[in-house]
Amino acid sequence: MFSFSDFLIHLPLLIFVWLPILIYCSSLYINSYWKRKNITFIPAKPIVGNLLECLLFRKSVAELFSNMYNDPRSMRKSFVGFQIFYKPTLLIRDPELIKRILVKDFPSFSNRHAASDMHSDLLGGSNLFLLPNPAWKILRARLTPFFTSGKMKQMFHLMKKIGNELNDTMISRKIDDKAKTISVEIKDILAEFATDVIASCAFGIEANSLKNPNSDFRKAGKKIFEFKWSRAIEFFSIFFLPEIVPFFKFKVFSKDSGKFLRDSINHIIGEREKSKAVRNDLIDTLINLKNEDKFKQLSASDLVFQGDAIVAQAAVFFTAGYETSSNAMSFGLYELAFKPEMQKRLREEIKETLRESKGEITFENVHGMVYLNMIVQEMLRMYPPLPFLDRKCTENKGYSLQPFGDFVVPYGMPVMIPVFAIQRDPKYWPNPGKFDPERFSAENKDKIVPYAYLPLGAGPHNCIGERFGILQSKIGLINFFKNHSVRPSEKTPRVLKFEPKALVIQFQGSFHLDVIRDPINFN
Template identity: 50%
Template sequence: MVAINVLSGVAGALIAHLTEILATLAFFFFALYLWLQYQYSYWRRHRVPYIEPTMIFGNLKGIINSESDPCSWFQYLYNHEKAKDHAAVGIYVFNKPSLLIRDLELIKTVLIKDFNYFSNRHSASDPHSDSLGSDNLFFAKNPRWKEIRVKLTPVFTSGRMKQMFPLIEEVAREYDKYLCALKVDPKTNSTVMEVKEPNALYTTDVIAITAYGIQANSLNDPNGIFRKSGKKIFTFTWLRAMEFKAFFFLPILVKIFRFKVFSAETTVFLRNTINHVMEERIRTGAVRNDLIDTLIKFRREAEVELKEGKKPFILERDALAAQAAIFFSAGFETSSSTMSFTMFEMARHPEMQQRLREEMRTALQSNDGKVTYELIMGLKYMDNVVKEVLRRYPPLPFLDRVCTPKAGEKGYSLKEFGIDFVVPEDMPIYIPNQAVQMDPRNFKDPEQFNPDRFLPENKQDNNMNAYMPFGTGPHNCIGERFAMMQTKLGLLYFYRNHYVTACDKTPQKIQLDPRAVIIQSLGGIHVNVVRDPLF
């Protein structure tokens, strides 16, 4: 009887304790619910048009859950019923109030006219755990960003592009040899292949030789260290996808979970490679007018400043290596994707492909078959084809900024644009550039692939102010000239001896990978590659 009473007392105590725990949890979740409800009333309280959020995720549920690719999701927000006819609308990135900008004039004001109020990206890496990822030109904040930008700009002038051209053309020749070595069906003189990977091998070798002065030989050794490192950066497993989404939408998680732009193995490889090449270049005194020479110049200038008692940040941690690292990662992936999307569109539009090859044939014949910088720059139809590809498939389908008002100011007023609201400090701003480029108000028949829309006589039907695949203003992509050059040169050497047709694996429409923030085709891009020399 005593035992029963004891057990009964213990059970009663456990039930009481469990009840207390459940009550505490219920109170916690109720308090959390009330707090979120208050957070999600921000735009209503400020009387700003907004899109109704989803609990926890805000207005990014489709992206965070990988239910939708970023292009489709930002198009959904841009064209939302609550957003129509408004220059900007309120959204929530998780529980953080943010702005989605739709009006072209406001976009240009943010990116160009009043850039000083929006000079930083919202996206960020953690400087404490990922110096290689945070100190580069893409993620760096002002005033460091401005200093890096000014010093790197000379690397990407047209003069430097001409100097780099022979190096890139040498890799393009190897790309042609790689393609010509592929086995083809003797009956059709063709083979079905996924083109993104060969294009990535080409662009990886281009970046290695122009930025690092190294022959990576990825085309001959697809499993080499450069290609393996590049693959790791942009292979969007669920974890890698969450890392990238944290970089762009919720940087606070980057610090908590110590996410990195480059994996530990890739960081060691890139850091050691860059430092070794710099030391070797200094030892030999060789000059190549490439990125490494510029970084050496950075270092020497910083060493002088150090002797003068200054503290140049460029000598801190991985600041020098970080510039070469981001050039490597951004340079090969975006251009190889652009080349692949071009091949897809040419397979779907054989008449355009024929016109493109005919332009190449005429140019090469008039130049005795020699490929020069001037020849590439003179291919007007190719230029329009690549521009149209970038209109439909910009590598990054949105631009992000954060408000950084001047000292003593509360923020940035939107009254001029019909919105009675002052954007406060640190509020994220998102510009859905791909959605803007697919808006029929900006481009006639936007779903139609039409390179001729970039002809001078057709520009009245297309608003070129809405075209910004590389961004625009002071924070635009510094490597635009380089990207266009390596893309066009790669396409020229591809089409010199081959063309593409659609096959059973070629989709009617590209389906983008919902995990990838930097856009990628889901499952790659398969086409039939036909061997057919231009002459």
């Protein structure tokens, strides 16, 4: 008879020999899912699926999805299968199918696959980006009034003020009198500008990052997007393996960043409530939501705007707003540094526009700068802030992909839309690796294939702060170029490498540009 003592004797054999064999064999069976379904797939590794290169930080997520998108097996397919660890996942390639998932049949894919744990991480899990339906829909409707065109006009003068400070900061930099140049780590100064804009427009405070690069808000922003190994593992888990997030208590914001954001935002809200001042900014919006929900009871399908649930909305707006805009502007300056003719044309447009308005930047003339708009759109095509969009099937009965293929997406299956890869597909973008704003000219913009351009998402789940981010970027570029131009320096990389530990599109390391003092004469 097999006794308990016999079991203990054989336990090491079970743990170290048979258990790994069982896990390995199970993984092989899971990895055969797409073959059994007769769906074209990208072969996966046991246990880790198709993520090995990312898990070892050899490739960025943008590169990983691009490789699968451009795999010979994927060509001419509307979708292909791959594995995220043990989970069969779909990579969507066809713009028409993307339209169905993001817009037409949005209710069948209304949640992101990424998630944080609402119990251990209310600050990270209850923000608009990660919150699941139906609470997301309610929150989106309640926050939308803050992002209207009318609100942008109200905030414009605040952005303009920070834009002037960017111009003043650049002018105050010591230059080489002979060459009239300064070497600038370009991402830093643009991140300082974006931090000050967010702090002013959203929170009603002066962060003064341009004047003091070591300001508390700037340091907090740096920490949030400083992808060290431990933080990279947390973010990868939240986006690709959210099931383990509650177990390990992973958080969207690190302990230090979370404390800073919580303390700062609660202090700002408290001071605003005491003074009863009205600035029509995000803090006013959040205070109104807080007052409306003061006596509301928590339910499973809703979100009560008290405590961290309030702070979460301001925190995600701060982090997303400054990182996406500063990255986009940095990539734009990098590309323009190698293209003096484009830079000259942009500066001529700025000159003519400001000459007509006697040097005054207005809401109307910013939107009237056609070439500037083309530049920004091309920046976002080549360098979308997030290289992919994630959704999961929320249709209980599954979702048929007919006529694109004979497959029913089961409830809960993740689907990934490789934005970076689609926006660099020569099928939709001739010579896609070339920075070419003419793609977005009046003559050419009608040639753009719908849903092959998704830098800020599409459909009900698109970026709620799209207007804000684009306006902020335009004001930054105007104020940078009205007194300066850029060119590559000896330290400027000729080929950009993306940071493999970052989920967002972020260049690896730092890069400098030579900034030339070259004031535009508006007279």
